[in-house]
Amino acid sequence: MADPATSVLVLGAGGLGCEILKNLALQGIPTIHVVDLDTIELSNLNRQFLFQKQDIGQPKAVVAAQRINSKQLLGFGERPVHVTAHFQDLTSFSDTFLEQFTLVVSGLDSVAARRAINAQLVRITLESGFQKCIPLVDGGSDGLQGHCKVIVPGIAACYECSLATLPPETESYPLCTVANNPRLPEHVIEYLLSVQWMQEYPDQPFDHTRDEHFQWLMRRSLERAARFHIDSSKLTASFVLGVIKNIVPSVASTNAIVAAQCCNQVSKLLYNEYDFEGSNNFLVYNGQDGCFMYGFVYDRSTECLVCRENT
Amino acid sequence: MEKFDRQLRIWGNHGQHFLETSNVCVVGSSALACEILKNLALPGVKCFTMILSEADEPQLDEFWDMSAWNVTKVSWDAVQMSSYSFWEKFALVIDTTGHNGYLKTLKEIRKPPVLLCQMLKNNGFVSFLSPEPHFVVESHQKHRVPDLRLTESRDDLSRFYTKLLENAPDLADYPFAAILYQARENVERKYPFHSISREELKRQIIYLQENTSQGFQSPSFSEALRFVHLALPGFEPLPENVKQCLLLSDKSCETPFNRGAQTLLRALDSFLKTPHSRGQLPISGVVPDMETSSELYTALRGAYSAAAERDVKIFYDLVCRSDPQIRLEEIRLFCKNCRYIKAVEPVQDLSKLEAYLNEGDGVSISIFKSIFDSCSTKRMSPNEVRRYYPCISFMAGIAAQEAIKIITHQFVPLENTLLYEGDSGEVKTFKV
Numbered sequence: 001m002a003d004p005a006t007s008v009l010v011l012g013a014g015g016l017g018c019e020i021l022k023n024l025a026l027q028g029i030p031t032i033h034v035v036d037l038d039t040i041e042l043s044n045l046n047r048q049f050l051f052q053k054q055d056i057g058q059p060k061a062v063v064a065a066q067r068i069n070s071k072q073l074l075g076f077g078e079r080p081v082h083v084t085a086h087f088q089d090l091t092s093f094s095d096t097f098l099e100q101f102t103l104v105v106s107g108l109d110s111v112a113a114r115r116a117i118n119a120q121l122v123r124i125t126l127e128s129g130f131q132k133c134i135p136l137v138d139g140g141s142d143g144l145q146g147h148c149k150v151i152v153p154g155i156a157a158c159y160e161c162s163l164a165t166l167p168p169e170t171e172s173y174p175l176c177t178v179a180n181n182p183r184l185p186e187h188v189i190e191y192l193l194s195v196q197w198m199q200e201y202p203d204q205p206f207d208h209t210r211d212e213h214f215q216w217l218m219r220r221s222l223e224r225a226a227r228f229h230i231d232s233s234k235l236t237a238s239f240v241l242g243v244i245k246n247i248v249p250s251v252a253s254t255n256a257i258v259a260a261q262c263c264n265q266v267s268k269l270l271y272n273e274y275d276f277e278g279s280n281n282f283l284v285y286n287g288q289d290g291c292f293m294y295g296f297v298y299d300r301s302t303e304c305l306v307c308r309e310n311t
Numbered sequence: 312m313e314k315f316d317r318q319l320r321i322w323g324n325h326g327q328h329f330l331e332t333s334n335v336c337v338v339g340s341s342a343l344a345c346e347i348l349k350n351l352a353l354p355g356v357k358c359f360t361m362i363l364s365e366a367d368e369p370q371l372d373e374f375w376d377m378s379a380w381n382v383t384k385v386s387w388d389a390v391q392m393s394s395y396s397f398w399e400k401f402a403l404v405i406d407t408t409g410h411n412g413y414l415k416t417l418k419e420i421r422k423p424p425v426l427l428c429q430m431l432k433n434n435g436f437v438s439f440l441s442p443e444p445h446f447v448v449e450s451h452q453k454h455r456v457p458d459l460r461l462t463e464s465r466d467d468l469s470r471f472y473t474k475l476l477e478n479a480p481d482l483a484d485y486p487f488a489a490i491l492y493q494a495r496e497n498v499e500r501k502y503p504f505h506s507i508s509r510e511e512l513k514r515q516i517i518y519l520q521e522n523t524s525q526g527f528q529s530p531s532f533s534e535a536l537r538f539v540h541l542a543l544p545g546f547e548p549l550p551e552n553v554k555q556c557l558l559l560s561d562k563s564c565e566t567p568f569n570r571g572a573q574t575l576l577r578a579l580d581s582f583l584k585t586p587h588s589r590g591q592l593p594i595s596g597v598v599p600d601m602e603t604s605s606e607l608y609t610a611l612r613g614a615y616s617a618a619a620e621r622d623v624k625i626f627y628d629l630v631c632r633s634d635p636q637i638r639l640e641e642i643r644l645f646c647k648n649c650r651y652i653k654a655v656e657p658v659q660d661l662s663k664l665e666a667y668l669n670e671g672d673g674v675s676i677s678i679f680k681s682i683f684d685s686c687s688t689k690r691m692s693p694n695e696v697r698r699y700y701p702c703i704s705f706m707a708g709i710a711a712q713e714a715i716k717i718i719t720h721q722f723v724p725l726e727n728t729l730l731y732e733g734d735s736g737e738v739k740t741f742k743v
Binding site: 019022023026027028042043045046047049071073074075076143144148177180181182183184228229230231238242247248249250251252253254255256257258259260261263264265266267271273280283287288289290291292293294295 | 313314315316317318319320321346349350353354355373374433437450451452453600601602603604605606608609612693696697698700701702704705707708709711712713715716722723724725726729731733734735736737738740
């Protein structure tokens, strides 16, 4: 049996976060903390099963913790499973706060947040001379694809070591194309947001959540598309929002697969079955063409600015 | 923004419609079964039947509130369930138990597609069983090769390019497709009776580039050199996946989608024999973005969509001979995606899977056999559940993912059996 004193911090209470929290609770981890600074929206409900319609507008972390706590589950050593919520930005946690956890599991959608927590955990390990080593298990999902990385600070590859393998987060187009030779609806939107909005409204930033701003964008997009004879059939509100918010498609089953892989790694770490040298620290999933789940050992980068030890 | 927005971006309204109108049967009521139900109820499956087998005990009902999922629970009934009329209403049956009575029935009668999903400790398997091939029109291949037909131009596209390139224009601002067309024409004129090589075509592109006002500054020419293979002879033979689909177009099928796909495939066979097609697939009409002016790009896109619409019309007339009810939209979708259509061959019947396991050897097969032979309905102790819950959750995620692909006929499902080994975290696939 694993140690009843185990405590786990979960980063994100979204699609992956809900699955991770449920798994960890049923795995019997008595002390769980969850952090998320988002509130619940309607479009979360196709996968974030700890929330219901009446929770819209509430903080995700708080509602998720309540739902799990209401199940009154028993964990290791027959201790009650308890989830503590933190409705805040994860980058403001102190070292002392993080040091209370056995390990950290992340189900985030932002590269910046992952880099921040990775850097902090690696620094804690290096500064303590390896007295403190809190593994980070990182999950990510995108459509029918996903990944799970196990980061053992100072020992195996850290998040930063593999940064170069990530695709660019947003597509960017040359200014000459968007200004003079737009050919795609995306070029039209890019021009409106990076040039025309500033010309028409120099003193206020564009905010897509404000209806009048979004209506302006829709109207101007259709005008500009017509002017350049661009196929405007794609220019629906849903498409435009997808482009400006860089929306990542998401479905419950992919989140279940990725979160389960992360939690399987958590079990291996907690039951002392994890081989720090030989275990696959990176796992990738692709369900678009058959079922592809492949693991491999990703080596540390000797040039990594975060986990390289100064000699 | 609506509830299903994030997944509509994956499979569209038509995929969602399949999910919302399908009746799914889950055999078993363990944690694995509940997790599968959850993974299918969330994306919008609205109608479930859960079969409780005798040995089965609900384990985690206290965690999942099934009241919102519209689950009809029925007990195993050997008499009622040995008739096809009980099963025909289901789009898919997912068995999580390996229950003997069920497996026996599975061997004896014709059934809707079945996913067999079992787990033991930290390992699990999923097998896709069906007597008929599973066709996928929208396989959503991420890496699509631009369908520009530059190897042997169609008459309509040749006319378009000839007109576009008239009056010896400065090619620097032209889309790379037009540059490739011009380069190929020039080489063909120079050496009329021999097959064009990559080097010759590249030399010709560089020659054209040197004669433009911008010299080496033109991004269109870099693109033309990058995509030179698109204009080489022998580039566009009929893909293997299409050939395989054509071979399976006469196999007996019950699933409405598969029957519809077969009708379209038979029409495709006729289409390929028309003089118009010259043995080439209908053109997709999709043009990738290319460096050029808005006007030239619009003209190019217009020419390709007109060509695609011409093929759709011819195709429509061919299909109408056998199915006058067919909607033009379905034909457009098929023509647009036909280069990437797929047929998956599931495990034909359970005895084939058993034979495969009995004949095979190796570590993976023995793990597989131990799961298959175990009685998955045996209740796990609380400590076992805690230890192996991630495996339960993983297998349920995989089963639901494959279920969604099977129900929507989008993306390519498992062909046809997989084993998950929790220790390595990897999945191995087998074709039985």
